[in-house]
Amino acid sequence: xxxxxxxxEASEPADPELIQRMLGALRHRGPDGSGYYRDxxxxxxxxxxxxxxxxxxxxxMTGEDGRVWxxxxxxxxxxxxxxxxxxSRGHAFRTRSDTEVIVHAWEEWGAECxxxxxxxxxxxxxxxxxxxxxLCRDRYGIHPLFYAFAGRRLVFGSExxxxxxxxxxxxxxxxxxxxxxxxxxxxxxPRTLFDGVRQVEPGTFVTVTGSGVSTRSxxxxxxxxxxxxxxxxxxxxxxxxxxxxxxxxxxxxxRSDVPVGAYLSGGIDSAVTAALVARFAANDVQxxxxxxxxxxxxxxxxxxxxxxVLHTSHHxxxxxxxxxxxxxxxxxxxxxxxxxxxxxxxxxxxxxLVHRSGHRVVVTGEGADEVLAGYDLFREDKVRxxxxxxxxxxxxAGAVEAxxxxxxxxxxxxxxxAQSFFALRADPLxxxxxxxxxxxxxxxxxxxxxxxxxxxxxDAAADALIARMPSEAARWDPLSRAQxxxxxxxxxxxLLSSQGDRMLMAHSVEGRFPFLDPDVFDLAATFPARQKIxxxxxxxxxxxxxxxxxxxxxxxxxxxxxxxxxxxxSLLESEPDWLHxxxxxxxxxxxxxxxxxxxxRLLEKCRRTAGKGLGNTDSMRLMxxxxxxxxxxxxxxxxxxxxxxxxQPMAVFGNHRSKD
Amino acid sequence: xxxxxxxxxxxxxxxxxxxxxxxxxRALAIAIHIEDAFDVVLxxxxxxxxxLHTRTGIDALLVxxxxx
Numbered sequence: 001x002x003x004x005x006x007x008x009e010a011s012e013p014a015d016p017e018l019i020q021r022m023l024g025a026l027r028h029r030g031p032d033g034s035g036y037y038r039d040x041x042x043x044x045x046x047x048x049x050x051x052x053x054x055x056x057x058x059x060x061m062t063g064e065d066g067r068v069w070x071x072x073x074x075x076x077x078x079x080x081x082x083x084x085x086x087x088s089r090g091h092a093f094r095t096r097s098d099t100e101v102i103v104h105a106w107e108e109w110g111a112e113c114x115x116x117x118x119x120x121x122x123x124x125x126x127x128x129x130x131x132x133x134x135l136c137r138d139r140y141g142i143h144p145l146f147y148a149f150a151g152r153r154l155v156f157g158s159e160x161x162x163x164x165x166x167x168x169x170x171x172x173x174x175x176x177x178x179x180x181x182x183x184x185x186x187x188x189x190p191r192t193l194f195d196g197v198r199q200v201e202p203g204t205f206v207t208v209t210g211s212g213v214s215t216r217s218x219x220x221x222x223x224x225x226x227x228x229x230x231x232x233x234x235x236x237x238x239x240x241x242x243x244x245x246x247x248x249x250x251x252x253x254x255r256s257d258v259p260v261g262a263y264l265s266g267g268i269d270s271a272v273t274a275a276l277v278a279r280f281a282a283n284d285v286q287x288x289x290x291x292x293x294x295x296x297x298x299x300x301x302x303x304x305x306x307x308x309v310l311h312t313s314h315h316x317x318x319x320x321x322x323x324x325x326x327x328x329x330x331x332x333x334x335x336x337x338x339x340x341x342x343x344x345x346x347x348x349x350x351x352x353l354v355h356r357s358g359h360r361v362v363v364t365g366e367g368a369d370e371v372l373a374g375y376d377l378f379r380e381d382k383v384r385x386x387x388x389x390x391x392x393x394x395x396x397a398g399a400v401e402a403x404x405x406x407x408x409x410x411x412x413x414x415x416x417x418a419q420s421f422f423a424l425r426a427d428p429l430x431x432x433x434x435x436x437x438x439x440x441x442x443x444x445x446x447x448x449x450x451x452x453x454x455x456x457x458x459d460a461a462a463d464a465l466i467a468r469m470p471s472e473a474a475r476w477d478p479l480s481r482a483q484x485x486x487x488x489x490x491x492x493x494x495l496l497s498s499q500g501d502r503m504l505m506a507h508s509v510e511g512r513f514p515f516l517d518p519d520v521f522d523l524a525a526t527f528p529a530r531q532k533i534x535x536x537x538x539x540x541x542x543x544x545x546x547x548x549x550x551x552x553x554x555x556x557x558x559x560x561x562x563x564x565x566x567x568x569x570s571l572l573e574s575e576p577d578w579l580h581x582x583x584x585x586x587x588x589x590x591x592x593x594x595x596x597x598x599x600x601r602l603l604e605k606c607r608r609t610a611g612k613g614l615g616n617t618d619s620m621r622l623m624x625x626x627x628x629x630x631x632x633x634x635x636x637x638x639x640x641x642x643x644x645x646x647x648q649p650m651a652v653f654g655n656h657r658s659k660d
Numbered sequence: 661x662x663x664x665x666x667x668x669x670x671x672x673x674x675x676x677x678x679x680x681x682x683x684x685x686r687a688l689a690i691a692i693h694i695e696d697a698f699d700v701v702l703x704x705x706x707x708x709x710x711x712l713h714t715r716t717g718i719d720a721l722l723v724x725x726x727x728x
Binding site for chain 1: 661662665668671672675676679684685686688689690691692693695696697699701704707708
């Protein structure tokens with residue numbers, strides 16, 4: 001895990017001071033050292049968090065002849081196997097790092113090499129032979145990679161703040177990005193929240209030459225035609241899934257020169273990955289958990305059950321509302337995005353705990369809900385389809401109570417909930433039927449935007465996303481289409497970024513995700529949808545596959561989505577100085593994003609209730625206003641370039657070492 | 661679903677039958693699963709007359725849809 005940055009301008013070498021500023025801005029991603037390569041057209045920069053081959057992995061790196069240079073953030077977990085193949089094809093290696101494998105793989109196979117990699121990466125390859133710069137990101141978007149133009153110069157980096165170190169890059173929010181954020185809870189790649197700043201889409205690579213920029217896909221999620229799945233045997237499918245997850249976790253455990261710890265959330269996914277890590281580890285395993293002072297959100301009981309079973313050295317951080325409120329500005333600085341929920345902030349505090357404990361690699365269960373169908377949204381879609389088959393049937397309409405038994409205990413709430421649940425567009429032919437309720441309830445937030453930044457067509461974001469769905473998706477199972485939408489929106493745009501990489505790397509911690517392994521993903525995609533959610537039992541195949549490793553208490557507990565307390569109460573109670581700045585009427589007015597009257601009324605309502613008992617929509621509205629205003633304050637109106645020096649030692653390569 | 665694969669659904673229904681859920685929840689899960697697996701819409705009467713509460717009733721449905 002590291003940070004990368006650089007620039008390309010066909011006939012103009014970059015200013016070394018620029019690359020050093022960018023390296024300083026990415027210091028937290030790689031505090032162990034830095035380096036850059038510079039020639040007449042390209043500069044590649046790298047800050048290093050040493051995890052594999054600490055002695056030999058200095059970057060940027062080249063091969064024997066200096067014609068291909070690589071700056072790389074991430075891990076190629078199957079680099080040992082690829083290295084062996086490349087050696088058999090005549091390539092000579094100077095190090096045992098995975099970065100050098102990328103250099104030779106590019107020399108041997110060109111862009112085809114990306115399909116061979118099993119890993120998580122954001123990388124830049126400068127091929128002096130063809131004068132092409134290639135920017136590539138892993139299949140799922142685990143690691144970030146942004147680029148923008150500053151006049152004729154293209155600048156790129158692991159974080160937007162590195163791009164903004166170039167004063168010629170425009171800094172302003174993108175109304176379309178805002179519209180996506182306030183629809184999907186995340187901005188969908190290649191767009192970002194910043195106008196003109198693009199991110200390399202997961203599973204694609206961008207080629208930059210003197211004549212322009214082009215994008216090509218090397219992977220995208222796909223599913224079999226409904227009813228034509230290869231294997232219908234649920235027993236065999238669970239066994240194959242088990243083998244794949246074990247192999248994936250083993251790979252992510254073994255390919256590290258530093259100890260690998262594990263997160264324990266209290267749910268099944270992290271219980272499985274932690275149990276497998278404990279099985280592979282020769283020594284004591286360190287596990288890390290997030291606890292909440294508010295018992296409504298706390299999963300400590302289940303976390304401790306699992307750590308007791310595995311006999312791990314367990315570490316906890318207990319987070320209260322006030323902690324979330326206090327850490328919010330730092331979390332937004334790292335996330336570089338607005339948030340509609342506070343859940344990312346505790347992850348920032350958890351990675352801080354890992355860092356303080358002296359560790360830098362953790363395995364987590366991220367991705368299992370998308371790959372193996374764990375979200376309530378997927379089950380809701382099944383129930384809504386069941387109900388839609390006969391709208392007159394009270395039995396079918398009552399199925400919602402099987403999802404949410406509390407409705408039976410709250411008869412006063414049940415009719416209203418059922419009405420809101422079923423009244424939404426439930427057209428089985430709608431490719432986004434699964435996501436309409438979420439998108440619809442989120443889109444209410446757009447009414448707070450000023451006319452100048454609000455996209456007039458309220459369905460524009462959804463329509464654009466659906467237009468990108470592959471044509472064969474019409475023949476997929478509805479669950480597969482819902483998985484595709486979830487992977488394309490929330491996984492890459494939020495879970496792996498605002499709540500993932502950015503919160504982990506804020507404290508120089510690398511996350512590894514065994515469920516986001518191409519073998520696991522591709523295998524899981526072939527399973528019949530009905531086996532992933534058996535009846536209404538989510539992630540059924542995973543539970544079946546690992547019933548011997550996970551205690552029954554955890555296996556059978558109802559799905560508990562990761563949630564954090566809303567920080568509204570504490571925010572308004574403590575009224576930190578920054579809140580007065582970003583949410584004052586004068587700032588809201590001058591920023592021109594939200595309607596000042598609407599924000600004033602929202603804040604007044606929140607103050608009146610001290611943030612307690614705020615409804616779901618008002619909580620999201622408050623988070624949206626506060627965090628988007630923070631983003632605007634930190635990156636647009638009051639932007640201050642990070643003043644950190646590049647991490648030392650710093651290595652300099654290339655033929656333009658000083659300013660020409 | 662291919663005719664030869666329909667037998668696998670019977671095993672899945674067995675799993676749901678043994679799930680330990682309440683009678684109502686189990687019947688609902690089985691109804692949803694049968695409709696998903698066989699692309700059928702169960703008649704309203706089947707959902708309400710207790711067919712899904714008995715092993716005999718469910719087996720009869722599995723025979724009807726070619727899974728037994």
